[in-house]
Amino acid sequence: MDEKNLENAFNRLCADTGIKKSRDLWPQVRQRTAAAGAIRPSRRAAWVLAASAAAFVVILSIPGVSQSIMTRLARLFSSNYSVRVGGAEYKGVLVSVEGETRELRAGDRYVQVKVTSAGERAVKVELLVYSRDRKLLAKPSLVSVTGKALEIKISGGDGAEDFMFRMVPAEKQPGSYSASVYQLPDAVLNATDAIQRETLDTTAMYWAWRISVMHDVTYEQFEKYAFAWDLLPATRDLLLERIRALVASGKARRLDQREENILKDTEARLDALITSTPRMTADFKRRITASDEALRPVAKIEAMYWAWRIAEKKDVTYEELLKLSANWFSAEETKAALFRNIKAILDSGKARPLTAPEQARYEKALFKAREAGKHK
């Protein structure tokens, strides 16, 4: 009997042999992982779940020098990158304004990346690599040329590769990124817009002076870069209109000391709002909103559920849940409202298990929220 016939013979003999089933192992597995402190008690979708298509998550933006009103003609970088940690590889596109630090999460590592100009075609890429418990592991940096791949590798104590970061830094015109550039959450964007509206005339005068008197920037350049500013479209249009009017009238002039102080004060107020505020793409923002909307009708039930876990089941503390919620796929204001409700129930001492109908409604809403939050 030849090899193929033998294979076929055993295919026939084993054709109806089913897989033998074990008893359900999940209760024991859950117990053992929980005993090791590994299982986290979350029912909420995490950021990574909703962003799974990208397999890489930008969870925090730390704006740097680019937020200064007077120096906001920064280059915008849109760079393909990949990170390899422990055999797993994460890929994506990192959009950042010059000098801006963006934080990424790859497996159990946090990586802060800063791209800055080092000449017309050269860029400097600086990394800060942290462990999950925020211990700084390495601080490498490299100067490279835009459009060329750069690679930063870190080895462990045994000499084996522990971490690899690869990036092709590329510069893009901000105007072409108006739809996909990382945006602030609506509430923060509205606040930054309101602040900038207060000093719109002063800002317009400053840029009109740069354009028509100093000639170190053209109106077209300014218009393109203004797309990256944290302004609502209507406010941006108004600013551009006023600059055009000032340039056309020949009335542009240098700001006096009082006006410069006003702008500096405005920058400080913007920094306070923007620093450490997570940013997201328009699509990400849309999905978060849809996910939150799906859970809005069961907000009180959800608060009761968590209050019960904290007060009666005691498998999570309020502080732990608060910490865990940092990664929940939800807007900050929604999470804040949820925690206010949880606190109110805990303070009143009325925490109780959900009734069966409440449980069913909550499960249904959670499912809808997860579906709404998925990357389509």
Add this chain to the structure above:
Amino acid sequence: MVEADLEAVNSVLGGDGEAFEHLVRRYQHVLFDLALSLLGNVEEAEDAVQSAFIKIYSSLAAFDRKRSFLNWAYTITLNIARNRLRRRQLISFIPFLSGGKDDGDSEYSIEPEERGASPDLQLSAGILRKDLGQAVAELPPDLKAAFVLFHIHRQPAKEIAEIMELTPNAVSIRLFKARERLMRNLAPKYPEQFAGGGPV
């Protein structure tokens, strides 16, 4: 990789430990079947699979997303089972097709091979499968693992190579050796099953 697996992995890494339940419930039976065929003892196999899931959980951050989650889980289970075999010098005599229990209503009992066949045919099919199970149980662990993954779990040789961390050629050799040994064992009693040429 199955999209649902990737989502579950991401979800666990994002802090939702209970998403691990999806992975355990989806794959516990196939992993158990493989472990049982190697260890030959239900309790031992269940414990090995539980240990495999704990190992998977604690190593999830290092999971290579280019691999299939199932293949990775198979590899870990296989390694744990091999270690246990080495450590305890277990010798498996349990027929892999009939499970580990002797009572007739066991969940591992033999299903009729052909529904509606005559009692005689059912009986002879059952005896053949029992003998086959006994013969497979006597194979060395690596030949047994390759055979079970290929003929019972229907995994292609290329996937088995990844699971067993071998070259596809090495897998083919193991499969060939396993079939040859089984044929030598079974052909004298069931010549009609192996008609079409002498032993290769």
